[in-house]
Amino acid sequence: MNNFLFVAAENDGLHKCKAGGMGDVVRDVPRQISERGDKVHVVVPAYSRLHHGGMFKTNLNFELRGTTYTAELYEVIPKKEFSNIHHYVIHHPEIEGGEIAKIYHDNSVEPFFTDFIKYVIFCTAVAEAIKQGAFGELDIVHMHDWHSSLVLFLKTYHPAYGSLKKIRFVYTIHNLAIQGIRPFENNYASLRNWFPNISYDTEKLKDYRYQDCINLMAVGIRFADAVHTVSPSYKEDVMLPSRPPEFIGGEGLEKDLKEADEQGRLFGILNGSNYSNINVETKGMIYRNTVIALFRWLQDETKKYKADFLAHTGEKIMKHIIESRPGFIVSSVARLTEQKFYFFKRSPEAFVAILKKLEKVNGIFILLGTGAPEYEELFRKISYENRNFIFTNGQSERLIDSIYLESDLYFMPSLFEPCGISQMLAMRNGVPCLVHHTGGLKDTVEHMKTGFSFDGDTFDEKIKNMLDTYDLALDIYTNDKPLWKKIQTNAKKMRFTWKKSVDAYYKLLYLCG
Structure with a gap:
């Protein structure tokens, strides 16, 4: 039996934990995995609300900003129970819900300021939970968009999380336009402020346009064992430079994406759709x-x-x-x-x-x-x-x-x-x-x-x-x-089934098909 961990900002397997299509994917793919007899853990932030009524599992202690942070891991009840799937949320007072679907913040003056802070805390707590064995011995960690990619930074540069290197990491791009760019230094929401004692290579982390900044979308693309776009045609699009508004392509990351493709790490697999257990309204309503x-x-x-x-x-x-x-x-x-x-x-x-x-x-x-x-x-x-x-x-x-x-x-x-x-x-x-x-x-x-x-x-x-x-x-x-x-x-x-998509996941992304 393979043991998976899904790490994301959204999970529509839970009530009120969805803002976009990522939530559907994080809901449906684990269900397909469970049907194959494998085990899946899904973890998202609690956003100061999703842990209510959950079962406390453990405290997670880790270092940030030169101080000890303590986050709490809860197992929570999903919308529907499936065998071999466990849903978790991580609670910390600074992991707040935002204006967008009570999940994301909209910082108009300093984009990603608040979200960077809460996802740094979330990802570090996830790394600590993996290290502690809270999800068992993992084979594959599947991360979604920039909100989860800091786990790869921790695996690569943080001496406390070197044990994560034995696990296979898969990274799915849902929205390449939103990249989680923040300064390396001189800002409360900067990498150095949160990890003052960690040595890292800015050349491997930097954004090409803003070279004094980390690009967390790029971190996912550069450091994951497999990178996944959610359709074959989008894979072809993102390896070309954008020419807005006529064409939206790699959004500044086409070089990284082409390199991932040349290394055999980039795959375009179409998302599926749910064709069973559908909640449909009566016609005429x-x-x-x-x-x-x-x-x-x-x-x-x-x-x-x-x-x-x-x-x-x-x-x-x-x-x-x-x-x-x-x-x-x-x-x-x-x-x-x-x-x-x-x-x-x-x-x-x-x-x-x-x-x-x-x-x-x-x-x-x-x-x-x-x-x-x-x-x-x-x-x-x-x-x-x-x-x-x-x-x-x-x-x-x-x-x-x-x-x-x-x-x-x-x-x-x-x-x-x-x-x-x-x-x-x-x-x-x-x-x-x-x-x-x-x-x-x-x-x-x-x-x-x-x-x-x-x-x-x-x-x-x-x-x-x-x-x-x-x-x-x-x-x-x-x-x-x-x-x-x-x-x-x-x-x-037309049938765009998750079974067909997850067959390709197992073969190309997970290497266990």
Whole structure:
């Protein structure tokens, strides 16, 4: 039996421990591993809340900033129990929940300041727990994004954690654009402040652009035994330099990624999707679930500043229910960030043009999400000005389920996309997707077969092709029902299974297949 440890910032196997697609992966891959008879431990930060009701396992004592820190390891109850899977959280008062999904902090003046501090404490506690044998004798540690990569720094440079070198370390890149860059010196959230007595090689840790800084995403890529991108096409993308906004590639780390590939350490394996034990809403409940979500958000203290807008959205929904049900629903569910909606932020007139085209088929556009303030403000403004745009500015799992179930077309114009889970969830319900032909979207949506895709050599060309492809989709829906039905059926038949993905993990990443 192999013994695994997953180290991540998110785990959707636990309640209220997800902000993005990483949480889905950290939930689903251990379940596949357990089905093979292997053992998995999953550890995430407690964020000052997830340890409540958990079972205390042990204190973890370690040195940081020249003083002794004590963190607590708890085993916690997951959403669903699976044999051979154990879920843990690490609690320390300085590992706080942030503004984003009560997980990440948004330090606008000094990016990554607070998150660097809490993930340094978390990773050091994880290294200490491994050293103590809290998870048993481990064969493989699978880390996710920059939040966990400091474990590799400790394994390499910290004399207390040399015993970790006998374990195989795998590193998965979920979002290469967020790299966890902080100064080496002269800052509270600097590497030297937290590890004042450790000798390390700045050349092997530095960021190429900010050479007085450590790049924790680069640490994961440079020091892991295997590096993994979450789709084959994204692997090819990241070995090329970025040319924003036309192309998003290696984001300054393409040299490291090419080197990892030449060394046989870089692998592109498509994420899977869950096709069993699905919590699906009853069809016809999308408006009811929208109203319920709006009332809940109105009672949430953190959303009081949005009360007028939430009430405006509720009134709009009630008009659609009472006066006339829409004939066509286009939807998007995503964090409101540059990655997901750059095209609309830079060219809002293109989004308004989409809404105008929808009027011809009595259609509405439903967008669910929260995120960057400037994106929220943009979509609130467009919602006030356009009757057929329903902006549900919050998070609700039941409403998300209804959106995936009841939409006619799912829209995903990501600037770049390492893999994407939303298109898989929409296709699972037989909803064709309209996507930007990039990264994992290339690997999952085939134009005119299972959905629609657009591309272009310049930004303006991409916008034009996006609108033309949108026209094509509406034309087929309106005038060629047999073809539309065929695309729906093809989309629903697609199976991006975790079994297939984890087969490749065992063979290429874990070397135990």
